[in-house]
Amino acid sequence: MRTHTCGQLRATDVGSSTTLCGWVQNNRDHGGVIFIDLRDRHGLTQVVFDKDICGEEGKALADKLRGEWVVQVTGEVRSRGEKNANKNLATGAIEVFAKTLTVLNQAQTPPFEIDEHAKVGEEVRLKSRFLDLRRPAMQKRLIARHKAMQSARRFFDANGFVEVETPALCKYTPGGARNFLVPSRLHQGQFYALAESPQLFKQLLMVAGYDRYVQIAKCFRDEDLRNDRQPEFTQIDLEMSFIDMEDIMGIGEGMARTLWKEVLGVDLPAPFRRMTWTEAMNSYGSDKPDLRFGMPIIDLTDWAPTSGFSVFQKAVEAKGVVRALNAKKANELLSRRTLDTLTEFAKGLGAKGLAWIKIGADPSKAEDWQGPAAKNITPEARAELARRLDVGPGDVLFFGADSFKGVCTVLGAVRVELGRNLLKLAKWDDWQFLWVHSAPLYEWSEESHSFVANHHPFTCPYPEHVQFLASDPGKVLSKSYDMVLNGNEIGGGSIRIHDAATQGAVFRALGISEEEAQKKFGFLLHALSFGAPPHGGMAFGLDRLIMLMTDAESIRDVIAYPKTQRGRDEMLDCPTPVSDRQLKDLHIVTTVQQA
RNA sequence: GCUCUCAUCGUCCAACGGCCAGGACACCAGAUUGUCGAUCUGGGAAUGCGGGUUCGAUCCCCGCUGAGGGCGCCA
Numbered sequence: 001m002r003t004h005t006c007g008q009l010r011a012t013d014v015g016s017s018t019t020l021c022g023w024v025q026n027n028r029d030h031g032g033v034i035f036i037d038l039r040d041r042h043g044l045t046q047v048v049f050d051k052d053i054c055g056e057e058g059k060a061l062a063d064k065l066r067g068e069w070v071v072q073v074t075g076e077v078r079s080r081g082e083k084n085a086n087k088n089l090a091t092g093a094i095e096v097f098a099k100t101l102t103v104l105n106q107a108q109t110p111p112f113e114i115d116e117h118a119k120v121g122e123e124v125r126l127k128s129r130f131l132d133l134r135r136p137a138m139q140k141r142l143i144a145r146h147k148a149m150q151s152a153r154r155f156f157d158a159n160g161f162v163e164v165e166t167p168a169l170c171k172y173t174p175g176g177a178r179n180f181l182v183p184s185r186l187h188q189g190q191f192y193a194l195a196e197s198p199q200l201f202k203q204l205l206m207v208a209g210y211d212r213y214v215q216i217a218k219c220f221r222d223e224d225l226r227n228d229r230q231p232e233f234t235q236i237d238l239e240m241s242f243i244d245m246e247d248i249m250g251i252g253e254g255m256a257r258t259l260w261k262e263v264l265g266v267d268l269p270a271p272f273r274r275m276t277w278t279e280a281m282n283s284y285g286s287d288k289p290d291l292r293f294g295m296p297i298i299d300l301t302d303w304a305p306t307s308g309f310s311v312f313q314k315a316v317e318a319k320g321v322v323r324a325l326n327a328k329k330a331n332e333l334l335s336r337r338t339l340d341t342l343t344e345f346a347k348g349l350g351a352k353g354l355a356w357i358k359i360g361a362d363p364s365k366a367e368d369w370q371g372p373a374a375k376n377i378t379p380e381a382r383a384e385l386a387r388r389l390d391v392g393p394g395d396v397l398f399f400g401a402d403s404f405k406g407v408c409t410v411l412g413a414v415r416v417e418l419g420r421n422l423l424k425l426a427k428w429d430d431w432q433f434l435w436v437h438s439a440p441l442y443e444w445s446e447e448s449h450s451f452v453a454n455h456h457p458f459t460c461p462y463p464e465h466v467q468f469l470a471s472d473p474g475k476v477l478s479k480s481y482d483m484v485l486n487g488n489e490i491g492g493g494s495i496r497i498h499d500a501a502t503q504g505a506v507f508r509a510l511g512i513s514e515e516e517a518q519k520k521f522g523f524l525l526h527a528l529s530f531g532a533p534p535h536g537g538m539a540f541g542l543d544r545l546i547m548l549m550t551d552a553e554s555i556r557d558v559i560a561y562p563k564t565q566r567g568r569d570e571m572l573d574c575p576t577p578v579s580d581r582q583l584k585d586l587h588i589v590t591t592v593q594q595a
Numbered sequence: 596g597c598u599c600u601c602a603u604c605g606u607c608c609a610a611c612g613g614c615c616a617g618g619a620c621a622c623c624a625g626a627u628u629g630u631c632g633a634u635c636u637g638g639g640a641a642u643g644c645g646g647g648u649u650c651g652a653u654c655c656c657c658g659c660u661g662a663g664g665g666c667g668c669c670a
Binding site: 026028031044067084089118120123199221224227350454457566570 | 607629
């Protein structure tokens with residue numbers, strides 16, 4: 001139907017005949033001559049209708065064209081000349097003088113403009129996603145996603161990985177993310193679960209001897225949604241045998257470097273920076289620190305009792321911590337009003353308040369220390385504080401006094417809010433990659449008053465920490481690693497346990513009995529007893545990777561058909577109720593009265 | 596489960612509790628031979644739903660629905 005795309009013709013094609021197909025982007029009627037911008041995903045080409053060439057009939061038909069009509073145009077490629085060339089268009093050196101015009105399909109006026117410049121709300125875009133996907137910005141992101149997937153597959157193939165598909169329909173496993181359940185028609189009252197990840201299948205592939213496995217896998221989690229979380233998302237999932245942490249981190253880095261090179265044309269430095277989980281939490285209040293700016297968090301717990309400020313003193317007496325960060329030279333940028341907003345922000349995260357001090361021109365003068373915490377601090381404590389926080393003229397200090405976890409949450413979030421939004425210290429394409437490794441194997445759960453697995457119960461502890469499993473589980477660190485980019489966890493994994501003795505000790509520390517372990521994970525334990533090789537792996541969040549690579553505002557902008565925050569598909573308008581007949585076939589009764 | 600923000604023409608925004616709810620783009624009609632986010636003239640087009648306060652509500656209050664951000668959750 002066409003000889004060229006709308007992004008293809010150049011000055012060298014002048015004089016030749018061409019047939020183009022596409023959507024009418026724009027219609028400029030000058031009376032004697034009509035210009036049409038014809039669009040497809042490859043670009044725009046200007047088509048000219050002149051009655052001397054297309055005839056009175058052709059011109060009359062061109063006059064009827066409206067936005068988004070689908071047309072086929074045959075004509076002659078002519079040079080626009082120096083004066084009329086459009087330098088903003090790849091095809092701007094030429095234009096097509098139409099001889100014949102065929103309307104392939106008419107179109108209703110779209111609910112929003114298919115235009116790069118138009119600002120359109122997301123709800124409207126999602127309702128007519130097929131129109132939204134016509135826009136160049138969305139096409140650019142989906143094509144980047146395609147390139148990244150191809151690039152990743154080539155990388156893993158070249159490194160000896162085998163891509164194996166694993167089931168989406170699998171077994172409900174307790175713990176971890178909530179599963180979507182799928183009722184079985186053939187087995188009354190029984191359910192499959194949609195896979196929240198291929199974790200167990202890939203470990204079994206290692207037992208089966210597949211060495212190096214990779215899969216671009218759909219995963220399903222019935223949890224609440226976020227800016228970077230969808231109920232259905234894609235992982236680049238991998239697992240390797242006869243390796244240790246270094247090997248996996250090497251492959252992970254290699255993949256990231258390949259993607260950035262092949263999709264963005266960017267050379268990433270090697271090797272990536274590394275820090276332990278403990279360092280990350282202590283210095284940045286987060287297990288996924290954004291390193292595009294500094295502002296480290298400084299511990300002041302030993303200073304607090306001498307500070308003279310009772311809020312700090314009481315926090316320490318309650319076995320909490322006192323920490324602070326210094327926003328250098330931020331005084332002018334942070335108005336009193338902004339600081340009030342930031343205080344509300346901190347309260348929203350569970351803080352009782354947010355103590356801050358604005359430093360004036362001369363940090364040695366008491367009157368140049370202003371803010372809710374300033375006047376309570378003794379002169380001696382102030383001098384010590386100035387030394388520890390490297391206080392200079394125009395700085396603004398922020399304090400957190402609470403439990404370790406509470407202070408990390410609040411100061412970690414305040415630091416990011418300052419760096420990204422208030423002080424604008426972060427550029428989207430300043431790629432600060434980082435490995436955060438060796439997280440604690442267990443985390444104390446206030447809810448259940450017991451230790452729970454931080455990652456999953458097959459994560460391997462450091463051999464030298466195994467001795468603490470029974471006596472002091474909180475001290476045990478794991479062979480785990482997360483790849484972090486600009487404050488986002490883009491991938492993570494661990495070395496797995498492959499011997500029964502360690503696995504038993506880990507289960508005991510979690511309070512899982514032999515019997516319970518058999519019931520929940522029997523099939524994996526069974527498989528591990530048949531000669532499981534030492535193995536480990538990781539998984540990347542493909543959607544998040546693409547979101548960061550394309551500077552998208554949310555994960556929804558890199559998914560062709562995403563769900564809203566409440567898990568609805570605005571275009572299909574689902575989920576929906578089903579008929580009584582369907583429910584009957586599935587042996588299901590709902591407790592909800594349908595309208 | 597909790598919390599915050601938002602909801603006005605097709606779209607994006609505006610409107611001290613009071614005047615015909617205003618503008619831009621889009622759309623429709625007309626004009627126009629070199630535009631390209633064309634231009635000019637004219638036109639049609641809206642306060643999410645349900646209560647309340649008030650002489651009077653787009654505006655204030657309550658509830659609902661929907662969208663978005665966050666906490667919890669996401670081993």
